[in-house]
Amino acid sequence: MYYSEKQKGIKKSIISLAIIFMMLVSMAVVPVEAAVVPAIDFKNVTGEGKDAISLSDKRNFEAVLVTDGSISPDEVVWAMVRKAGAQDEKIFPHKYLGGKLEDWKVWNTQKPYFTNVATEKYSVDGKDALKLSFSTEYFLDVNxxxxxxxNRNVILDHTGDFTLTCSDLSGKILGQATVKVNPYDDYRTHKELEEELLDAKAKADTINGLYIDVLSVGKSTQGYDMPYAVISDSKASVENYHKQNKLAQEDPDAFIKKINSGADYKIPVLYSNIHADENPGVDAPINFIWDIVNSFENGGKITYNILTGFTPEGEKQLKLEMEQQGIHWSELIKDHVTGLGFIKAGNKTSGPVDLEKYYTVESYTLDVNELLDNIIFIVVPSENADGRTNNVRQNGNGFDLNRDNMFQTQIETQNMTKLIAEWNPTTMIELHGFVSGYQVEPCSPPHEPNFEYDLFAENGIKSGEAFGIGAIANNSDFNSYVMALRDYLVSDEKGNPYWQEPWDDMSTNYTPQYSMLHGTVAFTIEVPAANQEATKSLEHGLIHHGAYVMENKDAFYKNQLTGWARGIKNIDEPAIRDWYVDVNDNIGAEAEIFRPKYDGNNNFFPECYIIPLDGKNQSNIEAAYAMQKFLLDNGVKVHSLNKDVTFGGTTYSKGSMVVSMYQAKRNVANGALYDGILITAWPDLYSEPITAFGEMRGFDYTAIDTKGLVKDNMLTEIKVPQTAKTCFTGETGGEVIIDNASVAAIAMVNKMLSDGIKVGFIAEGDYNGDFVVSYGNFMKYQDKFIVKATGVKSIAGAQTIKKPSIYIPGFAGDYSV
Structure with a gap:
């Protein structure tokens, strides 16, 4: 169901209940003495920000209450209270309910949170009034x-609506106002995020030339929807893109010719967040959506600042800072970088910089109509709905989703990677925190060998700089950024280039790096802090990134199509090898390590993989079939053999699964199935690079490097995942050997033991390490688990397994931050 339609149904039900309730209230008898409490006029008088309390800003406030003139300032008490927290009390049992203003403290200190509190007589339009003035400190003692x-644990305990009250000394409430307390102005809870997406869609529905749909990627571990927005100029454009996407993957060369002939087309751009407690990464995409929607009140225009070059002073400062820090720009990228945004001007981290001193700063106006003529935006504010609800990094299983995009063990990553495989975004940005230097990717070496890096590099660097320029030129706190691929190559003790602390992209378990296997120009942004200025910076980074992509649409899409064309022809492009440098940035020095070639076809990629599905050649039936489903879910074409094939002395029978490398999504398939590499010459890695599904998940597979051995006419495409079944061979009526080669075998044995079934462990002979049960007991469980088993008359040397007791040495709790 469309997310929008479902929410409409919920809203209709709520509205119906509200109407019934109001009708009942209107019929009730209201006592005369139940007078309405006068409203307090509450304002933020700092000069910026909303009329709300921000936990990360120091602000000044005034609250004015009109009175009858009979009460003096020293006869009132001000408080800010609520009866319940804004969050689920089962998840947040320590909610703060407030108190008198003097009772509020800076977190974990005895310092007053509200300062300069004063009440004075006042006049409003000739009427007597009292005016409260006060200021706020940083709630966590930092901005x-x-x-x-x-401290991220405590934020939502203090977030939500409070009631500011003015009472006389007897406790009678003289006036009140609702005051929002938020981590920063644009922070939204997951519930508020959902509501705002629907509000943006509702407003878009009234605007000609703007189309927004709100859908759900799926459910989270804890059952929350994972909403996302699709933004275009029309529904027809979205439908046309999906047709285009299918055709482009089948014949990318033909679509490149269409582009060269001036064809009209759009490309998809994906913006997202995954670590939900890196809060600005969730809120900035929502702000971006509102920027698009609200721009139509200004003729479809968004105006903001950008950096266009260096002043003479800036050129000197850039050279000075690079020399002081010993930074080299790699020979591979020096023609693509500008260095705009590099200058820290004395700051150790990203901080305030006099931009006009060092750069030419210009106002830039983006035409949103033109933007939507070229781009369809897919905005996933948070892949981690559990984490956003609970303000933690992990999902409801306590799992870091940004270590799982290739493995896909969690429902959230399964949902997200299906979305990526469906849309094939041409470029993607995932918003994170927190790196003090304000880090923008692309990443440093070493690079994952399944990337077509020569196609990625130029637009990756230039669009990264475009993001950085938009981000730092439109906020007051963070006016410089670092780029890992540009700025992390430093001097060793001899002054030679040296990748001392790599921020590499070796692991495809990160969402952007996973998407790069699909040909996406993708990277992560690491904002320095969680506050309003950080959110503004990310918001404007997205806007200017979109502008850059619009202006360079053809280059982006043709590179993605070229990557798919290489896949269809199984081309091992020589230009990629230059990017596999050594730790001293010698071009191509480690190409043989990172992209070794098979002997049979002289190619980094094999011709195909064969994964047996029969009991003779496959020890782990369940994992082999699971791999088939994984590949199909990730957009990879899978086939079955329609005749036997012999390779390396082994005959693979008809029905075995074949994963051809002659397809658009070749890099996705090989990224999951290749053996991996041993990296020894680098001092450190940020990533966890191993995938090697066959080795990690224990199924048998073979890489075929003989050209022409497996021909197209020997293959039948599998379009729907096949159903795995237990493989039983041998005699019936005696005993059954359960092959101890899978998680399913262990699960079956544990279930049997739990049910009181006698299970033996074989400690010698041909079946050493396997399990044995009676044939009758095996038959009771064979349909519940997918295992490989052999029937025998009897087996000697088996030891009866006693139900084990398992000691778990530690538990981190449901969530951590």
Whole structure:
């Protein structure tokens, strides 16, 4: 169901209940003495920000209450209270209910949170009044809500609506106002995020030339929807793109010719967040959506600042800072980088910089109509709905989703990767935190060998700089950024280039790096802090990134199509090898390590993989079939043999699964199935690079490197995942050997033991390490688990397994931050 339609149904039900309730209230008898409490006029008088309390900003406020003149300032008490927290009390049992203003404290201190509190007589339009003035401190004693990390636990205990009350000394409430307390102005809870997406869609529905649909990627571990928005100029454009996407994958060369002939087309751009407690990464995409929607009140225009070059002073400062830090720009990228945004001007981290001193700063106006003529935006504010609801990094299983995009063990990553495989975004940005230097990717070496890196590099670098320029030129706190591929190559003790602390992209378990296997120009942004200025910076980074992509649409899409064309022809492009440098940035020095070639076809990629599905050649039936489903879910074409094939002395029978490398999604398939590499010459890695599904998940497979051995006419495409079944061979009526080669075998044995079934462990002979049960007991469980088993008359040397007791040495709790 469309997310929008479902929410409409919920809203209709709520509205119906509200109407019934109001009708009942209107019929009730209201006592005369139940007078309405006068409203307090509450305002933020700092000069910026909303009329709300921000936990990460120091602000000044005034609250004015009109009175009858009979009460003096020293006869009132001000408080800010609520009866319940804004969050689920089962998840947040320590909610703060407030108190008198003097009772509010800076977190974990005895310092007052509200300062300069004063009440004075006042006049409003000739009427007597009281005016409260007060200021706020930083709630966590710093101008951010992310640090130290442990304090992220407390934020939502203090977030939500409070009631500011003015009472006389007897406790009678003289006036009140609702006051929002938020981590920063644009922070939204997951529920508020959902509501705002629907509000943006509702407003878009009234605007000609703007189309927004709100859908759900799927459900999270804890059952929350994972909403996302599709933004285009029309529904027809979205439908046309899906047709285009299918044709482009089948014949990318033909579509490149269409582009060269001036064809009209659109490309998809994906913006997302995954670590939900890196809060600005969730809120900035929502702001971006509102920027698009609200621009139509200004003729479809968004105006903001950008950096266009260096002043003479800036050129000197850039050279000075690069020399002081020993930074080299790699020979591979020096023609693609500008360095705009590099200058820290004395700051150790990203901080305030006099931009006009060092750069030419210009106003830029983006035409949103032109933007939507070229781009369809897919905005996933948070892949981690559980984490956003609970303000933690992990999902409801306590799992870091950004270590799972290739493995896809969690429902959230399964949902997200299906979305990526469906849309094939041409470029993607995932918003994160927190790196003090304000880090923008592309990443440093070493690079994952299944990327077509020569196609990625130029637009990756230039669009990264475009993001950085938009981000730092439109906020007051963070006016410089670092780029890993540009700025992390430093001097060793001899002054030679040296990748001392790589921020590499070796692991495809990160969402952007996973999407790069699909030909996406993708990277991560690491904002320095969680506050309003950080959110503004990310918001404007997205806007200017979109502008850059619009202006370079053909280059982006033709590179993605070229990558798919290489896949269909199984081309091992020589230009990629230059990017596999050594730790001293010698071009191509480690190409043989990172992209070794098969002997049979002189190619980094094999011709195909064969994964047996029969009991003779496959020890782990369940994992082999699971691999088939994985590949199909990730957009990879899978086939079955329609005749036997012999390779390396082994005959693979008809029905075995074949994963051809002659297809658009070749890099996705090989990224999952290749053996991996041993990296020894690098001092450190940020990533966890191993995938090697066959080795990690224990199924048998073979890489075929003989050209022409497996021909197209020997293959039948599998379009729907096949159903795995237990493989039983041998005699019936005696005993059954359960092959101890899969998780399913262990699960079956544990279930049997739990049910009181006698299970033996074989400690010698041909079946050493396997399990044995009676044939009758095996038959009771064979349809519940997918295993490989052999029937024998009897087996000697088996030891009866006693139901084990398992000691778990530690438990981190349901969530951590």
């Amino acid at each position: 951010r809500v992310d640090s130290p990390r442990g």
